Every structure is written in structure tokens, then in C-alpha cells.
Amino acid sequence: QAASINYWHTFTSQSEFAGLEEVMKLFAAAHPDIKVTQENIPNPEFMAKITSAVVANSRPNVTMVSSERFADLLAMGALTDMTERIASWDRRADFDDKRFDSITKDGKVYGVPGFTFVDWMYYRKDWFDEAGLAPPTTLEELRQAAIKLTDPSKGRFGLGMRGGPGGQNYIINVMAAFGSPVVDATGTIGLNRDKAIEAIDWFSGLLTRDGAVPPSAANDGFRQVIEGFQTGQTAMIWHHTGSYQDVASALKPGVEFATLAMPAGPAARIARLAYAYNTITSDQNADASWEWVKFWGEPDAAVAFLEKTGYFPASSVAAKDERISGNPMYKAAAETLEFGIPQPSFPGYAGWTESVVLPAFQRTLIGQATPEQAVDEMIDGLASATA
Amino acid sequence: MATLSINGVRKSYGSLEVLSNIDLELEDGGFLVLLGPSGCGKSTLLSIIAGLEPSSGGDIFIGERKMNDVHPKDRNIAMVFQSYALYPTMPVRRNIGFGLEMRKVPQGERDAAVQKAAELLQIEHLLDRKPGQLSGGQRQRVAMGRAIVRDPDLFLFDEPLSNLDAKLRVEMRTEIKRLHDRLGTSVVYVTHDQVEAMTLGTKVAVMRNGIIQQLADPQTIYEKPANMFVAGFIGSPTMNFLSGRLEEQDGALALRYGDSVLALPDTEASARPFIGREVVAGIRPETFSTHSDGPSLTGTVDVVEPTGPDTMVVLNVAGQMITARLGSRDRPVLGAPMTLAVDTSALNLFDPESGNRI
Amino acid sequence: MATLSINGVRKSYGSLEVLSNIDLELEDGGFLVLLGPSGCGKSTLLSIIAGLEPSSGGDIFIGERKMNDVHPKDRNIAMVFQSYALYPTMPVRRNIGFGLEMRKVPQGERDAAVQKAAELLQIEHLLDRKPGQLSGGQRQRVAMGRAIVRDPDLFLFDEPLSNLDAKLRVEMRTEIKRLHDRLGTSVVYVTHDQVEAMTLGTKVAVMRNGIIQQLADPQTIYEKPANMFVAGFIGSPTMNFLSGRLEEQDGALALRYGDSVLALPDTEASARPFIGREVVAGIRPETFSTHSDGPSLTGTVDVVEPTGPDTMVVLNVAGQMITARLGSRDRPVLGAPMTLAVDTSALNLFDPESGNRI
Amino acid sequence: MTNGTSTAAFPGARSAFERLNPIRAIGELSESRYWMYLLLLPSALLITAVVLYPTLYGIQLSFREMRLNRPDLGTDWVFFKHYARMMSDPIFWVALRNTAVWVTSSIALEFLIGLVAALALNRDLPGTKLLAVLILLPYFLPNVVAGHMWALMLDPRLGVINDVLVRVGLLEGYKAWFADPNTAMAAAIVVEAWHSFPFFTLLILAGLKGIPADLYKAADIDGAGAFSQLRLITLPMLKTIIAAAVILRVIGLVNSPDLLLILTSGGPGRSTQVLSLYAFQTAYKDFNFGYAGALSVVMFILLMVFAWGYIRLSRFNQE
Amino acid sequence: MAVAQSRSKLIWNVLSYAVLIVLAFICIAPIVWTFLTSIKPETQIVTRDMVYIPTEVTIENYVKLWSQSSYPTLVMNSLVVTGLTVLICLITGTFASYAFSRFVFKGRTQLMLAYLVVRMFPAVLMIIPLFVLMRQIGLLDSTIGLAIDYTSFLLPLFVWMLKGFFDAAPKELESAARVDGSTRVGAMFRIVIPIARNGLVATCVFVAIAAWNEYLFALMLTTSQGSRTWPVGLQLMVGEFQLPWGMLAAGGMISILPVIILFAIVQRVMVAGITAGAVKG
Numbered sequence A: 001q002a003a004s005i006n007y008w009h010t011f012t013s014q015s016e017f018a019g020l021e022e023v024m025k026l027f028a029a030a031h032p033d034i035k036v037t038q039e040n041i042p043n044p045e046f047m048a049k050i051t052s053a054v055v056a057n058s059r060p061n062v063t064m065v066s067s068e069r070f071a072d073l074l075a076m077g078a079l080t081d082m083t084e085r086i087a088s089w090d091r092r093a094d095f096d097d098k099r100f101d102s103i104t105k106d107g108k109v110y111g112v113p114g115f116t117f118v119d120w121m122y123y124r125k126d127w128f129d130e131a132g133l134a135p136p137t138t139l140e141e142l143r144q145a146a147i148k149l150t151d152p153s154k155g156r157f158g159l160g161m162r163g164g165p166g167g168q169n170y171i172i173n174v175m176a177a178f179g180s181p182v183v184d185a186t187g188t189i190g191l192n193r194d195k196a197i198e199a200i201d202w203f204s205g206l207l208t209r210d211g212a213v214p215p216s217a218a219n220d221g222f223r224q225v226i227e228g229f230q231t232g233q234t235a236m237i238w239h240h241t242g243s244y245q246d247v248a249s250a251l252k253p254g255v256e257f258a259t260l261a262m263p264a265g266p267a268a269r270i271a272r273l274a275y276a277y278n279t280i281t282s283d284q285n286a287d288a289s290w291e292w293v294k295f296w297g298e299p300d301a302a303v304a305f306l307e308k309t310g311y312f313p314a315s316s317v318a319a320k321d322e323r324i325s326g327n328p329m330y331k332a333a334a335e336t337l338e339f340g341i342p343q344p345s346f347p348g349y350a351g352w353t354e355s356v357v358l359p360a361f362q363r364t365l366i367g368q369a370t371p372e373q374a375v376d377e378m379i380d381g382l383a384s385a386t387a
Numbered sequence B, C: 001m002a003t004l005s006i007n008g009v010r011k012s013y014g015s016l017e018v019l020s021n022i023d024l025e026l027e028d029g030g031f032l033v034l035l036g037p038s039g040c041g042k043s044t045l046l047s048i049i050a051g052l053e054p055s056s057g058g059d060i061f062i063g064e065r066k067m068n069d070v071h072p073k074d075r076n077i078a079m080v081f082q083s084y085a086l087y088p089t090m091p092v093r094r095n096i097g098f099g100l101e102m103r104k105v106p107q108g109e110r111d112a113a114v115q116k117a118a119e120l121l122q123i124e125h126l127l128d129r130k131p132g133q134l135s136g137g138q139r140q141r142v143a144m145g146r147a148i149v150r151d152p153d154l155f156l157f158d159e160p161l162s163n164l165d166a167k168l169r170v171e172m173r174t175e176i177k178r179l180h181d182r183l184g185t186s187v188v189y190v191t192h193d194q195v196e197a198m199t200l201g202t203k204v205a206v207m208r209n210g211i212i213q214q215l216a217d218p219q220t221i222y223e224k225p226a227n228m229f230v231a232g233f234i235g236s237p238t239m240n241f242l243s244g245r246l247e248e249q250d251g252a253l254a255l256r257y258g259d260s261v262l263a264l265p266d267t268e269a270s271a272r273p274f275i276g277r278e279v280v281a282g283i284r285p286e287t288f289s290t291h292s293d294g295p296s297l298t299g300t301v302d303v304v305e306p307t308g309p310d311t312m313v314v315l316n317v318a319g320q321m322i323t324a325r326l327g328s329r330d331r332p333v334l335g336a337p338m339t340l341a342v343d344t345s346a347l348n349l350f351d352p353e354s355g356n357r358i
Numbered sequence D: 001m002t003n004g005t006s007t008a009a010f011p012g013a014r015s016a017f018e019r020l021n022p023i024r025a026i027g028e029l030s031e032s033r034y035w036m037y038l039l040l041l042p043s044a045l046l047i048t049a050v051v052l053y054p055t056l057y058g059i060q061l062s063f064r065e066m067r068l069n070r071p072d073l074g075t076d077w078v079f080f081k082h083y084a085r086m087m088s089d090p091i092f093w094v095a096l097r098n099t100a101v102w103v104t105s106s107i108a109l110e111f112l113i114g115l116v117a118a119l120a121l122n123r124d125l126p127g128t129k130l131l132a133v134l135i136l137l138p139y140f141l142p143n144v145v146a147g148h149m150w151a152l153m154l155d156p157r158l159g160v161i162n163d164v165l166v167r168v169g170l171l172e173g174y175k176a177w178f179a180d181p182n183t184a185m186a187a188a189i190v191v192e193a194w195h196s197f198p199f200f201t202l203l204i205l206a207g208l209k210g211i212p213a214d215l216y217k218a219a220d221i222d223g224a225g226a227f228s229q230l231r232l233i234t235l236p237m238l239k240t241i242i243a244a245a246v247i248l249r250v251i252g253l254v255n256s257p258d259l260l261l262i263l264t265s266g267g268p269g270r271s272t273q274v275l276s277l278y279a280f281q282t283a284y285k286d287f288n289f290g291y292a293g294a295l296s297v298v299m300f301i302l303l304m305v306f307a308w309g310y311i312r313l314s315r316f317n318q319e
Numbered sequence E: 001m002a003v004a005q006s007r008s009k010l011i012w013n014v015l016s017y018a019v020l021i022v023l024a025f026i027c028i029a030p031i032v033w034t035f036l037t038s039i040k041p042e043t044q045i046v047t048r049d050m051v052y053i054p055t056e057v058t059i060e061n062y063v064k065l066w067s068q069s070s071y072p073t074l075v076m077n078s079l080v081v082t083g084l085t086v087l088i089c090l091i092t093g094t095f096a097s098y099a100f101s102r103f104v105f106k107g108r109t110q111l112m113l114a115y116l117v118v119r120m121f122p123a124v125l126m127i128i129p130l131f132v133l134m135r136q137i138g139l140l141d142s143t144i145g146l147a148i149d150y151t152s153f154l155l156p157l158f159v160w161m162l163k164g165f166f167d168a169a170p171k172e173l174e175s176a177a178r179v180d181g182s183t184r185v186g187a188m189f190r191i192v193i194p195i196a197r198n199g200l201v202a203t204c205v206f207v208a209i210a211a212w213n214e215y216l217f218a219l220m221l222t223t224s225q226g227s228r229t230w231p232v233g234l235q236l237m238v239g240e241f242q243l244p245w246g247m248l249a250a251g252g253m254i255s256i257l258p259v260i261i262l263f264a265i266v267q268r269v270m271v272a273g274i275t276a277g278a279v280k281g
């Protein structure tokens, strides 16, 4: 049956786009009767657009959903239950069960992972070697190294802290590492005030006390953090595998920089695995949609995509690809896959982190609030977000 | 060509009434001159006739047609605005031809008409300028040109010659007269120039504070003003008002002022009821002369003002100042007594209370 | 109070020369009237004096001070614009007081001055209106008020009374005269009204095409015009030009026109070189009379035009049209022959080639 | 506007041919007493069609519980709950204050620079036509591009402005303009002013061309100096244009978070958080449409009050 | 010989030049910087030592931009949307502002305020209902639909601005035209609009620029490549995990190009200027 489906996603860069086109080409060859029209939406506006579409009941057939958006979209009723389709899917076995954790709610599965972002850190191998420092394995070691490598007269700082847009995830991670996860093992939502204060105090202290972080931290987003590292102003940064190409384009892998799994905190070692899922968002042409969704799980497609983008495949089969396993830089990622956990996910979580956690933390950075005040603000905000 | 009748037209700006109950009648081909002090409502009346301002009441007919609800463009009127209202973006040629353009007159015909009007107004050499590059008088002539190229049912002219020099004004006056004679179009004409009023008008309306004081032919307005306002307003220098008591002397009327008496002609029968009461005699300055004999006034010369062709003399006649216009060859002596003959046949008597002519 | 001297001022708009080599001298406290046909450059000259337009050459002195590079606001001039140039956003009161406000005159004093000027101009009741709500004449008076509240070194008036009715104009003229007498400020005054020119001016300059034709006192301009242009321009109705041949008869001069001869007074010694040549005699219409005897012209009555106080008669004198202004009691008969006496002492002779007075 | 019946209703239609001519018909119509309403009709219809429903929708949202990611809460009417919450919401008050600062400073700066530029351009000096084009260029840049370019120029690492200031000796080292609460708002205002002052320049310039030269001549004679002429002639004559421009700019600034979104996202802390940004985040990050609706309604009311008062004060619509 | 200009005039002229040159520098410097950035290779943008004049010039950013995006389609769409927006504004808005300027009628101020009110409701919340609306009338994802949406907030701007310019044109001139046989519309088109020409052009320029640069609505209310506009395309080219300075700069340069061309045309009309005058009082 001839069908036409549309696909919303946030692929915008040249490489991502090339990857997508490759996948589409393969799909067209395999399913000549299904016509896929893709529509790219800038990541920052993605939720606004999909929300509007849901409210106006004008949804796309298939949507790319990243893990942190799952809970909100599910709550809005944007997603379709795909449990049965997935259960009977012949490639289900290619995927580790964990890959589906962050798209599953109450036993129902709503999507198929397309690829993965794995949290890790980059550090200046040359500087560490020069200073005779070992790569940090705990946050405290990281702090010491950062202080040591900081030399404002040379314009060098220990850690490129992301205190601007997108920084909320790292704040959450640090709090979790200090023993205050937002969602604990029992699934209860809430912060441990004391631990959280300790975490925030430590984290913001990197700037306010230790001066081991560029003073621009409160406004540094992804771009600034990466540029700081690329231009040799910072010794370490935290990010995920998605930025590897960028970093490697400016610094020599293995010589100037190396990658490392996230160091452990006093209470836990936290690194996130974020997935981009493909989900069916409309009842129309659901079967055709399903063909497209599962096509992303085909090793051919995943590898083709990887070749163009370097994004980590979600499929275990694909992850065994030689170009990944053969690259020492990806060792840290493989390591992280073992202990990495998905981000907390509940309705309102994303909004809370962005509009409460981040500004509150920024206020400690710029001296407008104490860690206690900041954490209280977060706790209040969390309460009203989940009320 | 059409008659114009205005019935009970009123106009108020907010609480300010600027026209009250105007009635006017102008015969087909007539030439009505509106005269009146500044701000009396002349321009407003023209605007209402043209349909540019809504009236607050009353009717306007042009020909047989009631115009109240007819749009300006359909009234077929040509108008010269007091403020010229030239279109600043268009060259003079187009300004003048605009009315024809609007009436779809073919280009060639239009150009010819514009050319002709421009020649008549002596502005041929200015046709390609913008209004901003003209002198005041030139602008005024362009405004004039815009009206006279047309062949409307009615011309409205609002002080169309005020900024022209005397010579040009006389020429233009003649041209307007000729135009009127030739086309026979009815005209309503506002002017402050009494010579214009007298020579052009077949009818003159004198207004004051939005009220028509007198509507008559120029001669009548001049010679038999309806009231002291009209009498004082028309004529330059203005009419002398000599107050006194009306008496009967030997069966004839006479005016007693101070210790003296001025004999009046018998014709003033309507004056009889006023015998024994205070009246005002209106005497035009030009009715005095040094030559004739007959009734006369005597006073001391107070001011002598030679103005080219004439000499103005102000006499103190029993405490009242009387101006006389004498020939330039009369040279009165300041401070000396002087006796001037009065043409009492041209004299008017007024009731000082109502101001109306007796 | 200051003298005004203008030396060789020129002005061109592109290739169009509108003022050429203007020289003028006005004594302290003098009153200079500029007369001239529409578009001759009067307003331009005022603008240059005020410093509003750059001249293309020449110097301007007010008092001892060379003004070429002085900013208008520092020239201490008050001016009435032909186009009024009222500030549309300000009420009349503020418009009038603006010049004082700018000169930091205290509020109380300013209000008093505005009030006084408004009374003088009869616009007290309009002080709180915006210019857009005024009639033409009212606007003009506001423009006037803006000038007269000030106490400048020099007044420039550009046709300040053109839109006022005759009566008001006379009153305003008197007020201006009084103002001038009181303050003694020099005035340059553009007008088309010759009575204004004659009564107000201590000096009159007649311009034509940007050139000054004659600069003299009013009497001289009227009685001894420098050339035919001035002669024809001044006076209404305009001067008659009777062409003929200058002859000597019995030792006295005479003008032969057609078959007739007009005896001239002997005084014209400067005319002797023209004996035997064609000349033009300029005869003012008001120098004719029916009464006197002496030299006279005879012709047939062609037009009779009564204009209130006077009667205009056009005679066909040997093929030349001659206008005479007669008293209103003379009633010539159309087509009948008529003989009019001429006051030849007021007659001027012109060289028809150069147009200059002989 | 079809002809037929409409022309017949008005006298002046003469022949059948004329009645069929639509241009003539419109001409006739234009003389009718209801012409102004006819003139307003198309725009009013269009605006009503496009805007009435969305606005009413937004207003009703503000009285409802509407959290898209919390379907469990339902979508009941909650009347003034959101408004009550707003009163005790510290972020709202901070954002309100920031909005006031952001709007007034930006407008003041834009207007001043715009006016000065327009006055200078209006002198029509030789060569200034080119300068005029250059001066108007910033306005042509999309917000996205302008914002990012300034972010680059003010960048604490790559910023050319920092580099220049350091070289000139005005700064010790590179400054993180947007990370310091003391400079973040100011820097954003500078960027905004740079981007939008040509709006005022162009409008004022167009307005200046319409002022009769005579008035300045009269003012010169009256002794008004340049500043007095500006204050007493130019500005009053441009009053309606300026008033309209200011109102429109205020509305634009209050309502659109574009530039701040790119430059600071409201940070650091909440030092550049403004109402529009807050509403946007509430709606599309927190999915709390009810509260966002209430915020919008409050902004709307504030703007209404402002516009109304402003029109009153500036006597915008008076003759 | 030209008489020396008065000194104060000279001072003002000098001052004007100074102001204009400084302003022009301030305006143009960031744009020049953008241009320089657009022709620098990445390594000279993201660097510790400021590179002012690129030692190595590349047009790679432009090539990427061109090849990656369907620039011609995007620009065409933008042109169509902008053109339609201006057209709708011109047709409906000119009449409306003329009515507001020329007629005094009951409720005029209120109505004018009502037109403004339209702009006052934050766009943030308008998007969803507009989305619904446009879908219902079948204009979602079409250039005409987008133009209509733009009109909703640009029309009030147009009307308000233009009213100011209409106000400045003397009413007497219309009276004259009407007596000359022009209808009210005729007088409006032949007399008032030519006088208010500068203002009309300026207003149109604003509407055009606003429409040209609009992003949020364009993103939300169009979906297919066939109707997307340039700003959306530009934003989309700039990936999230990329450092797109060069491309962004190139995009900026390309996006002002059509506007500059348009403005160069318009400028000629605008500076022609009008000689005001002919109006007494």
C-alpha cells in the first residue's frame, strides 16, 4: 500500500542532515511504497512546535524524541503505545533492555532508540602530563587538578563549567553524585536538602572559592564551553559523545586531549545516557510509520548514520562496529555504557531544571544567593512543578 | 450656469456659531460679492456651498437641484481657495489642469486650456515649476488658473486677487469680468477690495458675525446702506457719522448738531417720525467739495493727508471728527477754519438705537 | 533701531536670477516700502535681509554691523511672512509670544505684551485657538502680532494686511504708523496697496524683475516717476500714456497727437532736446476735470464705470484710450464727445525708447 | 464592494455604463457618509478574523488549569488562581521590574540615537545618502543574526570588543559581559539599541521631510536657537509619528523575547528575566499554559494601560 | 561667488558629519566584522589571538550555505511572504489609516486602540490558536497563510505609522481636489498619498523588514520545505552541536543582501523628497 508519512526531528547540522538523507535513501530502496517527508525543527523550539501540533491535533506521523522529553510528551498524550509492535520485532534482541528504560512508562514502551549520547569528559592530556597529574577519577581529584591547572595570567582555567543554557543537567548530576538524586531508587521525587547544598556549594565553589573556572561560567553554554577548550583556555570540560568531532577538529586526539569517563562523586558516579528515540505520534498510516521507526534499528541504517555523524549507535550490534571499538578515544564511552544511567524523567522535570535549577545555581555563581538559598529555591520549584 | 439659492444655512463649530440662518438668492449668471470683516464667515459659507464642510442646517440649491447631499465633485463647482491649496507634488501645469484631468478631458484639449489660462494669468513661464518655487502672487494666480480652466456651473472665488499688485489686479479683475460676461457662469466672490466689489458684483452681500446685513446691488449698498454697519464698512475712507437732532425748520428737515444746523433735502419722508429725536447722518467723505455752495459744514482743519490723487482732510466739526476727500489741488491749512459744501442728496440718516437706515 | 544698507545684493535660483545688484539705503527709523509686480523678488529680498536665504553676492549691513554671516536669530529682526508661517501646534497666544519666549522675557511681561498686541489686532478672543481654527484674515493678524510684540532693530513686513477688509486695513495701517512713530524702528514693508505705500513709507522702492527702478519718497515716486514702468505701475487707475510729437509753439512746448495739440507748461526745460521727436505724455486719470479750463483733451466717451465715489470715463482721444477719474456727480453720456481739462503741471514726459522720464 | 445596488443608493450615478464601472462605483461610495467605516472594514475584518479567536483563546486559558504535561490535573476553570499565584511569585516581580528597565532604557536610547541621526541626515549634506544607508543597515539584520553576532563580539573568549577594549587599555582582561549581573542587562540594551534605532531614524526622517521650511524660518526670526526649534517646532510637529513609533516599539519590546533569548536566556540568575521570556518559558518549557496565559493577560493589560495613558498624555489623537 | 555660510551653520554641518560618521561606523563595524568572520576559516575565528584581517580567505561558508540549504527556494518563499504581507497591508492598511487620519467619528480613539490591542497580546500564546485557525481554513503551511498571520501584527503597525504621515498632509488640498472633481478616494490617491509618500515608503519598509526577518511564526506555522522562509532555513542550518560562526555570519550576510537591494531601490524614491509649500497659515 502506498503511504506517505512525515518525520519530525532536530537534525540540523550538515553532518546530521547527511546522515538522515543516507538513511532515507536506504529506506526508499527498501520500501518504495512509503514516502517519507522529513521536517527539521531547531532543537530549542522543538517542544514549542510539537506542543502546538499536539494541541492543534496536527501531529506528524513519526517524531524523534530525546529521553528528557519523553515524560512531558507522554503526559501530553503525544505518543502511541508501541509495546506490542516492539515485542514482536525481529531486531528487538539487538538492543540491550536498558536502552528502552527511558522510553518506558508503566510497562508500556513508546519508542525505539535511534542513537545514543554518552556523557563523558575531555581533558588536556598535554597539560596534565606537563603538570604530572593523573586523570581524575573522583570529583575531589578533579577539583584539585582544576585548581592546579588554573593560571589566570596565562588565561588558563581548570574546568570549563557550563553555567549557562544546558548547564542544568550537570548541576543535577553533581547533586546526584553528592547523594541527592532528584528521583531516588524508590522512585520518589525530591531533593536531599543537605546533600544538595553540599553539592551546590562544592560546584559553585569551583568558581567563587577556587577560581578554577572561567568567570564567564554563568553565561557559558555549549558553544562557549567547547570554544574555551578548543582555544586552550580550559583544561577539562564535561560533555557527551556528540561533540567529539568538534573537539577533535581543533585538538589532536590522544596527544593534546583525551577522553575520560565521568569521575565519581562522594555518593555516586553519575553519567547519563541520552537516547534519541523514534516514536509513532499519529494513528494515521501507523504501519508505514512503524516500518520507518524500525528501519533505524537496522544495522545498515545505524552504521550509515554513524558514518556520517559519528553518533553512538543504540543497537548493540551496531556498537560493535570496528570504527568504534577500534578507537581508543571511545573507550571511555564504552566504559560509561556500563554504569551510565538515563536522566530522571517525569512530567515537569525538564521545565523545572531549566527555569528553576539553572537560574538558582547561576545566582550562587554571581553571588546573589547562598547554596542554601539556591537549594531551597530548587526544592520549592520542584514542589510546585510536581504539585 | 445656474441659480444659487441658500436657505437658512447655519454652521457651528462646537458651541461657536459662525453662520446663522443665511438666506441668499443668486440669479443665473449673477455675480455675487461677499463682503464682510475678517472672520465673519465668508470662507465658511463658500465651503458649505462647495460641499466641503457640512452645514449645521439649511438647504443649498444650485439650479433646481438640492445640493445638501451631493458630493463636492458632483456639484460642478470651481473654486479658488483663500489658502490657495496648491498640490505641492505637482508642477503648475498639472495643478491647473487637474480639474480637467479629473473630468477626463483629453490631454491635448487640456494642455491648450492650461496654456490659455496661464497666458491670461501671465504665468506661462512658470508652468513647469512646483508650487514651492513660486512667489506668493504667482501661487495665487495658479490657484486662480485652476478654477478658470474649468467650465463649471458656479465659480467660488475666495479673495483671489489679494496678493497681486494693483496693476495686475486691475488686469485680472477685467479678465474675470470678461470671463463672466463670456461664460455667463454664476459667481460667488469674496473680496476685501471694494472697487472689485463695486465693479464686478451684480449683487453684493455684506456679512457680519455670520449674519447677512444687506443683500443688494452695489449701487444700493453704497448709496443706501441698510444700517450703520454696512455704511461704515463700505467706502474708504469710511463714511462720516454726524450725530444730531432731527428738526423741522420751515417745513423742511434739518439736522442740529452743536450750535449749527445742516439742512436736509425734503425727500426723506421716512425720516419724519424721527423729528425731535437723535439721529445719525451718514456723510461720505467724497460728497464734500470746496466748489459748490448749498448746505455746508464748518470746522477747523485737524489733519491733512495727501495721498497721491486726493487729499484727505479731517475737520473738527463741533467736536465731531469729519473726514473729507478733496482733490489734490485743494491745500487746506492746518488749524484754520474751513467750510465744505455737502451733497445732502447722498446723505443717509440712521436710527442710532437700532443702527438701521431711516 | 538701526540703518539698513544693502550693497550689490544678488540672488539666483540655479540659472534664474531673481535679484540683480540691489542697492538700498534706509536711514535709522525710516520706513521703506517695496513695491513691484508679482514675482519681482520682494519676498526674496526680505528673506535675504532676514538671513533666511543666502544671497548669491553682496553685503547687508544693519546699523554698523555686517550681517552676511550673522544667524537670523541674532539679527534681531521681526518679520511677518507672506505665507504667515504660523506654528500649527501652538495656540495663538504662544504663537504671538514665541519670539519673546525665545528671548527669555518673563511670563508675566510676555502675557501682557501678547494681550496688548491681540487687542490692537482685535484677536483677543482667539488667543486660545490653534491657527487651523482661524479664518484667513485672523491668521494674518496673528502673523502680524508675532512681529509687533517684539522690539527689534528692524521690522520686515511682507504684505501683512492683504487679507484684511478695507476698514480693518485702515485701522491696522494706522496702528502700524503709530507703532513706527512710537518705537522709531526701521521698517521694510512689502505691499501691493498703494495707499499703504503712500501713507506709510518715508521711502518707496519700486522693483521690477529683480532690479530697483526707483528709490525715492512717495511723493516723488508718484509725481515724478523715473520711467514709464514706475509711472504705469503706481496709481490706480493707471497713468494714461498719450503718444505724440513734441513741438515748440510760440516758444512754449506742446504735444501734437493726431490732429490736436496739448499745450505743455514751460517748466519742462529738460524736454527741449526732444523737440521734434516722438514722446509719451503721462497723464494721471485724476488730473482731468470737467470744471476748470486751460489745456484740455477732447474725445468720445467709450466706457463709463461708476465705482461708488468716482466715475471712471474712458475717452477715445484720436485713437488713444484715455481714462479719467471724475467725481460721482459727473455723468458722461456714452458715445458723446467730451472735453476734459488737464492739469498739465502734473504731467510727465517720457522718452518712448528708453522709457525714462525726460 | 460591488457596484449595482451600492451606486444606485447614491445620487450622482448617471448612466448604466457608469454604474457598471467599479472604479466609479468606489468613487461614488467614497463620498458617502459611511466611507470611513468602509475604509476600515477590510483591515478590521482581517484583524478580527486573525486575532480575535487567538486572543480570546489566550484569555480563557488564563482562567483555566492547563498544564499539558499534567493531564491528571484536568482543565477546569480556576478563575483567578493563576493571578493570585502571580502576586506571590517572586520571579514575576523580578521579571516585571526587568521588563520596565529593559523597555524604558532601550526605547530612550533608540529614540535619542534615532532622532539625532535623523536630524543629521535631514540636513541633506553631500555624501550623507551613503551614510544613511549604512546607518539603516542594522535594522535589516534578522534578530537571530544580530543577536548571535553581538554574542560573538562580546564573547569573553573570542570577542573582538573585549580585544579592542583591552588594547585601548579600557579593560584589564576580557570581560564576560553577559555573566555579570551588573553588565548583562546593559549589554543587552546596547545591542537592542544598535539593532533597532534605525526604526526611529527612518520614521523621524520621513516625518521631518514633511515639516514646512517656513516654520523654521519664522522660528529663526523669532530668535529660537537650534535646541528650541527642536523642542518647540520639530518635536511637536512630529508628535503623532513619534507617539505612534514609541507605542509600537514598547509593544514590540515587551512582547518579543527574541534578542534576550539569544543573548542571555534571562540569566545570569534572573537578572535579565523579562515577562515575555517568562511567559514563553512557562508555556513551552513548563507547559503550564494556564499560568502563561495569565502572564500574557497581565502583560496585555499593562500594555493597554500604558497605551491608553500614553495616548491621553500625548494627546495623540487630538486635532 | 557664494557668500560664506554663516558660522553656526558650518558648525552644525560639521557636527552632523561627525555624528553621522560615528554612527555609521558603529552601525557598520559589526556588519563588517560579520563579513570578515564569514570569510575566515574556523581556526581564525575560534582562536586565542584575535585575528582581525583574515590571513586566509575562504568562501567555504558560503558554499556550504548554498549547497546545504535550498537558498533560492527559501528566499523566494520569503520574498513571496514579504510581498504578500506588504501588499495586504498596503491595500487594507492605507485605507484604514486614511480613515483614522481624516475622519472624526464616534469611537475613533477606541478603535485605534483596538487596532493596537491586536499587537499587544504576546505572540507566545497566539501561536497555538493561530495554528488551529490556519489549519481550519486550510492555510497552514502556505505562504499566503503566513502572510495573513504577519498581517495580523504588522497591519496595526502599518496603520498607526501611516496615520501620523497622513496627519501631516494639509486637509485643504483634498478639499481643492474634491472641488476639482476628484472623489475622496481619488483625492487620497492623487493628492494625499503623493504628499505622504515618504512616510508610506518608510512604513512599507518596516513591514517588509519585519516580515522578512520574522522567525517564530514562520517556524511554527509552516512545515514543508516548500513554504519555509529564509530565517527558518538559516536557523536550521546552524546545528546545535556545531560551532557555526562562519556559516552564521555568511547567513547574515546573505540575508541582508536582498534587503539592501530592495532598499537601494526604495531609497531613490524616498530621498527625492518633496518641496513643501503652497499652504498658507
Ligand SMILES: Nc1ncnc2c1ncn2[C@@H]1O[C@H](COP(=O)(O)OP(=O)(O)OP(=O)(O)O)[C@@H](O)[C@H]1O
Pocket: B132, B133, B134, B135, B136, B137, B138, B163, C013, C016, C018, C036, C037, C038, C039, C040, C041, C042, C043, C044, C045, C082
Ligand atoms: N525656490 C525657487 N526656485 C526658483 N525660483 C524661485 C524660487 N523661489 C522663488 N522663485 C522665483 O523668484 C522670483 C521672486 O520671488 P519672490 O517671492 O521674491 O517674489 P515677490 O516679489 O515676493 O512676489 P509676490 O508679490 O508675488 O509675492 C519669482 O519669480 C519666483 O518665481
Ligand SMILES: Nc1ncnc2c1ncn2[C@@H]1O[C@H](COP(=O)(O)OP(=O)(O)OP(=O)(O)O)[C@@H](O)[C@H]1O
Pocket: B013, B016, B018, B036, B037, B038, B039, B040, B041, B042, B043, B044, B045, B082, C132, C133, C134, C135, C136, C137, C138, C163
Ligand atoms: N475649525 C474651526 N474651529 C473653530 N472656529 C473656526 C474654525 N474655522 C473657522 N472658525 C471661525 O469661524 C469664523 C469664520 O471663519 P471664516 O474663515 O469663514 O472667516 P472669513 O469671513 O473667511 O474671514 P477672512 O476674511 O479673515 O478670511 C472665524 O471667526 C473663525 O475663527
Ligand SMILES: [Mg+2]
Pocket: B042, B043, B044, B082, B158, C135, C136, C137
Ligand atoms: Mg476667509
Ligand SMILES: [Mg+2]
Pocket: B135, B136, B137, C042, C043, C044, C082, C158
Ligand atoms: Mg512675495
